[in-house]
Amino acid sequence: MSIVFNKTKWTFTLQTRNSSYQLxxxxxxxxxxxxxxxxxxxxxxxxxxxxxxxxxxxxxxDSRYQRTFSLDAQPQEFPxxxxxxxxxxSIQVVNADGSRAFDGRFQSYQISDGxxxxxxxxxCFATENDHVQTLEILLEDAVSKVxxxxxxxxxxxxxxxxxxxxxxxxxxxxxxxxxxxxxxxxFLNGAGYDLVSFPGRYGQERQVERQKxxxxxxxxxxxxxxxxxxxxxxxxxxxxxxxEDHGDCYGMAFLYSGNFLAEVELDQYDQLRxxxxxxxxxxxxxxxxxxxxxxPEVLMAFSAQGLTGLSHLYHDFFRTNLCKSKYMRETRPxxxxxxxxxxxxxxxxxLVEIAKSAQQLxxxxxxxxxxxxxxxxxxxxxxxxxxxxxxxIKCGLDTLVRQIxxxxxxxxxxxxxxxxxxxxxLYRAHPDWVMEIPGRHAVRSRNQxxxxxxxxxxxDYLIRSVNxxxxxxxxxxxxxxxxxxITDIWSNALPPERQGEVYHRYVLGLYxxxxxxxxxxxxxxxxxxxxGGGRYDPAMLTFxxxxxxxxxxxxxxxxxLHYGTSFLYPISSMGAHVSESSPHVPLKTxxxxxxxxxxGYELDATRLNADEIAVCREQTELFxxxxxxxxxxxxxxxxxxxxxxNFTAWMSVTKDRSAALVSVVVTNxxxxxxxxxxxxxxxxxxxxxxVGDKNLVLSGAALMHAGLPIPREVPEFSSMQFYLEAVENxxxxx
Ligand code: GLA
Numbered sequence: 001m002s003i004v005f006n007k008t009k010w011t012f013t014l015q016t017r018n019s020s021y022q023l024x025x026x027x028x029x030x031x032x033x034x035x036x037x038x039x040x041x042x043x044x045x046x047x048x049x050x051x052x053x054x055x056x057x058x059x060x061x062d063s064r065y066q067r068t069f070s071l072d073a074q075p076q077e078f079p080x081x082x083x084x085x086x087x088x089x090s091i092q093v094v095n096a097d098g099s100r101a102f103d104g105r106f107q108s109y110q111i112s113d114g115x116x117x118x119x120x121x122x123x124c125f126a127t128e129n130d131h132v133q134t135l136e137i138l139l140e141d142a143v144s145k146v147x148x149x150x151x152x153x154x155x156x157x158x159x160x161x162x163x164x165x166x167x168x169x170x171x172x173x174x175x176x177x178x179x180x181x182x183x184x185x186x187f188l189n190g191a192g193y194d195l196v197s198f199p200g201r202y203g204q205e206r207q208v209e210r211q212k213x214x215x216x217x218x219x220x221x222x223x224x225x226x227x228x229x230x231x232x233x234x235x236x237x238x239x240x241x242x243x244e245d246h247g248d249c250y251g252m253a254f255l256y257s258g259n260f261l262a263e264v265e266l267d268q269y270d271q272l273r274x275x276x277x278x279x280x281x282x283x284x285x286x287x288x289x290x291x292x293x294x295x296p297e298v299l300m301a302f303s304a305q306g307l308t309g310l311s312h313l314y315h316d317f318f319r320t321n322l323c324k325s326k327y328m329r330e331t332r333p334x335x336x337x338x339x340x341x342x343x344x345x346x347x348x349x350x351l352v353e354i355a356k357s358a359q360q361l362x363x364x365x366x367x368x369x370x371x372x373x374x375x376x377x378x379x380x381x382x383x384x385x386x387x388x389x390x391x392x393i394k395c396g397l398d399t400l401v402r403q404i405x406x407x408x409x410x411x412x413x414x415x416x417x418x419x420x421x422x423x424x425x426l427y428r429a430h431p432d433w434v435m436e437i438p439g440r441h442a443v444r445s446r447n448q449x450x451x452x453x454x455x456x457x458x459x460d461y462l463i464r465s466v467n468x469x470x471x472x473x474x475x476x477x478x479x480x481x482x483x484x485x486i487t488d489i490w491s492n493a494l495p496p497e498r499q500g501e502v503y504h505r506y507v508l509g510l511y512x513x514x515x516x517x518x519x520x521x522x523x524x525x526x527x528x529x530x531x532g533g534g535r536y537d538p539a540m541l542t543f544x545x546x547x548x549x550x551x552x553x554x555x556x557x558x559x560x561l562h563y564g565t566s567f568l569y570p571i572s573s574m575g576a577h578v579s580e581s582s583p584h585v586p587l588k589t590x591x592x593x594x595x596x597x598x599x600g601y602e603l604d605a606t607r608l609n610a611d612e613i614a615v616c617r618e619q620t621e622l623f624x625x626x627x628x629x630x631x632x633x634x635x636x637x638x639x640x641x642x643x644x645x646n647f648t649a650w651m652s653v654t655k656d657r658s659a660a661l662v663s664v665v666v667t668n669x670x671x672x673x674x675x676x677x678x679x680x681x682x683x684x685x686x687x688x689x690x691v692g693d694k695n696l697v698l699s700g701a702a703l704m705h706a707g708l709p710i711p712r713e714v715p716e717f718s719s720m721q722f723y724l725e726a727v728e729n730x731x732x733x734x
Contacts, residue, residue: 002133002154003111009044012109012135014152016159019302021152023077028062029105031139031150033075033186037248038304048188049074054269058084060103073269075186078139078150078165080104087273088217088263090165090181092280095144096173104139104148111135116151118164120508122255122542123297124321131156145170159302160317165277165295169287176500177285181261181277183252183298190272195264196236196307198564203552205229205533206564208642212240213272218264223281225450225486225503226257226530227537233260234538234568237274242306244637245681249303249310252276253568255539256296258507259283282489284500299538307567308681312634315570318541319632327525327545328572331627333364333410334600334620335477340553340579341604344371344378347392348400355404357605360613362620365477366404367412374424380447383419384426386465401473412477412525413469417462417513419448419483426461433458435502437490445484453509454491454502463516470521478521479548480514481529511539518543527575527598533561536569546575546598553579553602555593556667556717559641559648562596571652572631577602578616587612589719591619592663595630596650599623626723629654629661636681638662646670647710653682657700660689662708662722669716677707680724689724697727 004013011034014021020040026032026049034045057072060083071085079090081102091102115126116134126132135152151164163183169175187193193213197220198206211218220235222228233254239247252274254260259279266272276298285293299317303309319328336358338346346368355366370376372393374385382389388397395403401411420427420434427434427449434449436442442449451458470478489502518526528535528544532551540547547569550561558576565574576597578590594600601616608616623630633652641648646669651662662680683689683700690697691708708722 002131002156003135003152004042005109005111006042006044009046011044011046013042014135014154014161015039015041016154016156016161018159018304019161021161025106026074027069028060030071030074031077031104031106031137033077033184036185036250036300036302038302057086060084073271075188075271077137077184078104078148079184079273087267087271088265088275089179090184090275090277091148091167091177092179093144093146093167094176094178095146096171096175099144101141102144102146102148103141105142107138107140107147109135109137115153115162116164118294118297120511121294121296122511122539123164124162124255124299124317124542125324126155127320130158130321140170144175146175155317155321158317158321159313160321161300162297163300164297166292167287167295168292169289172289174286174288177287177293178283179277179280180293180295181275182254182295183276183300185250185252185274185300187272189270190237190266191270192240193237193272194240194242196238196567198232198234198567200229200231200564202229202531202534203550204557205536205550205561206232207560208564208567213264213266215266215268220262220264221260221279223259223279225259225489225506226482226535227260228485229531229534232537232568233262233276235262235264235274236307236310236567237264237272238307244308245306247304247306249307251299251301251310251314251568253299253314253538254296255299255537255542256507257510257535257537257539259503278504282500282503285504286498286501296539308636311567314568315635318538318570319572322538322541323543323545325526325545326522332525332545332598333477334362334623335365335367335412336361336363336601336603336605337367337369337479337577339369340602344376346371348395348403351400352403352407353606354604355407355409357608358601359407359409361601361605361608361616363409363601363605365410365412367414367477367479369414369479370416370481372413381421381423383416383421383448384424384451386415386417386469388469397469398473401475405474410476411474412479413475414479414481415466416481416483417466418451418453418510420451421448432492435486435488435490437488440488443487445487448484450484450486450488452491452493452506453513454505455493455509459509459513462513466517467520470517470524475524477525477527479527479529480544482535483531514543529575533565536565538568541569541573546573548575549597553577554582555585555590555665556582558593559665559667562593563637563641563648563650566635566637571596571635572598574598576600578619579603585717586719587615588619589665589717591616591623592665592719592721595623595626596663622721626661629659633660634682638678638681641667646673646676646712649678651680651682657682657684657687658726660724662724664710664720664722666714666716666718669712673712675712676710678710679707680704683724684726687726690727691724692722
């Protein structure tokens with residue numbers, strides 16, 4: 001049983017393989033949080049809650065003259081509104097009578113087998129091998145009759161607990177929901193924790209910042225209409241002295257692609273509250289009597305094995321419980337993308353030439369990027385007109401794809417469905433389909449406007465026009481891009497009083513379009529993109545097996561980017577290509593870096609010389625050999641590229657620990673510096689491994705504890721890969 005209700009203590013214990021989570025129906029039927037951390041089996045943690053008369057922290061009226069019970073000083077599952085808790089709240093609602101209060105008390109609960117579902121939002125799922133149970137708890141405000149249902153799904157073997165929330169208007173007048181957080185995690189004492197977040201910018205996504213908590217509200221957020229380059233909807237709380245290998249680490253990842261807010265508040269008594277949900281900026285959702293609103297899912301994980309342990313939980317979960325695409329299991333093609341090779345300056349002949357050359361590299365698939373449709377010779381026109389430009393693709397799409405297929409290559413295509421150029425037939429026909437505030441001009445970005453995806457007619461146009469192209473030829477890959485942030489929050493299809501719903505309705509509309517295009521094409525490999533990795537979030541990965549990690553293909557920058565991304569996202573999700581950028585870095589090193597990802601090319605293959613072709617061919621072959629280790633193995637960060645050092649290293653180990661791939665990039669060479677040793681991880685200490693093709697056989701213990709010497713008399717920016725294979729019956733050297 002993963003969820004147990006103790007009828008005497010009124011506690012719910014949520015039990016995974018290595019963690020316990022406990023809550024209790026407490027004083028006055030408030031839902032109290034008792035514990036989240038290493039497994040405690042059926043221990044009752046209610047003794048943890050102490051009550052004192054805390055000055056300036058009020059007491060609920062029905063606690064009578066008991067001055068020791070204040071919500072301001074109690075850990076809760078769903079913090080109320082205006083009930084004496086001055087910390088950040090889970091909800092802000094304007095009731096039908098204009099009052100702003102929510103006093104949620106326990107009403108009922110239900111424990112069931114399997115995973116709960118949300119109506120319009122993407123969620124993770126249970127596979128047939130998972131043992132999953134759901135707990136639903138209903139809270140109600142006795143006056144307004146507003147009801148809140150808290151959802152918890154416990155993935156026992158994978159050590160993940162998911163949360164979501166539903167608000168229902170059980171009253172008789174319309175209410176306005178202005179803030180709804182999907183999950184709250186209260187710690188009785190959180191002074192010893194660090195907060196790790198993943199800020200960035202265009203071209204430098206998901207860098208890593210770690211800070212000691214101080215007494216204020218730390219916020220991680222996006223108000224750009226998408227999950228953004230600037231922050232990622234993910235945070236880690238860890239022991240102040242936690243390392244990659246040791247220490248308690250809590251993760252919270254938000255399955256949502258729009259505005260989000262995570263608040264981390266260390267309060268006056270060192271209590272710690274973490275909230276995660278849709279950002280309340282310009283959010284005002286009207287609910288008529290009987291209507292409900294669902295808040296997106298949060299994936300919580302706990303590991304006592306440090307940051308690597310936490311990453312492994314998420315990587316495994318993302319690889320099995322997030323995306324239903326067959327490409328999560330089947331081998332994906334190695335692709336070449338035309339963007340950096342030709343930008344928008346290509347025609348059918350040029351594409352066939354690139355495909356011919358790419359084929360010699362061992363590439364499987366050619367992706368025709370931006371520029372193939374409408375009138376699109378630069379980024380000032382054409383978006384929205386999803387019809388093939390026959391001035392460029394003179395032979396037509398189907399014939400072009402056949403020519404590419406005849407070379408033994410597959411074909412993929414680029415779209416940016418959510419956008420429109422003012423210079424396009426679509427805009428001329430439907431100027432009211434863009435997001436633009438009446439009487440004002442919309443903000444342009446990359447000279448394009450945003451289509452109003454809250455509208456059904458816009459959604460249906462996109463579903464129809466994209467599907468038509470996808471079905472018109474043998475297309476096996478689609479890159480789905482979005483190249484600006486969202487502004488001008490207004491929909492011509494909604495009345496003035498519902499404009500506070502636009503941000504969220506846009507995201508719901510997008511999910512509907514994605515569902516109708518992606519889920520109806522199970523044989524197409526979809527890759528997400530947003531000016532690189534601007535909307536690389538867990539919800540997007542329920543649709544796409546992979547995401548273009550960044551437009552920045554400089555290998556040394558990529559080392560940091562891949563490192564930061566790897567805290568949450570598996571390597572198999574990171575789109576990474578070899579390009580012509582950083583000419584001083586050898587082609588081989590670029591390939592090694594791209595193998596920390598989906599691996600592919602982003603260059604003009606027709607310009608490569610014979611030596612370069614040979615290097616590329618060797619690299620594609622190696623990638624295919626290492627594919628199972630990279631895509632399905634356990635990934636270890638061996639160095640931190642944000643710290644000064646001479647090299648960056650990482651490795652992947654197969655689940656059965658029979659093989660591993662160690663990658664090293666020399667980023668700096670100290671003249672006459674010390675010999676350095678790389679301490680490997682995740683190997684079986686007792687087994688022996690052959691290192692590379694040398695006759696060197698070493699024990700896992702030696703490789704992990706004594707380390708592997710990294711040759712230092714090598715050119716700067718060179719790289720090394722060490723393939724380790726467990727061998728039996730071979731005498732060990734050490
Ligand atoms: C974005 C993407 C690029 C490329 C261009 C095309 O910037 O990230 O990879 O597709 O758009 O306009």
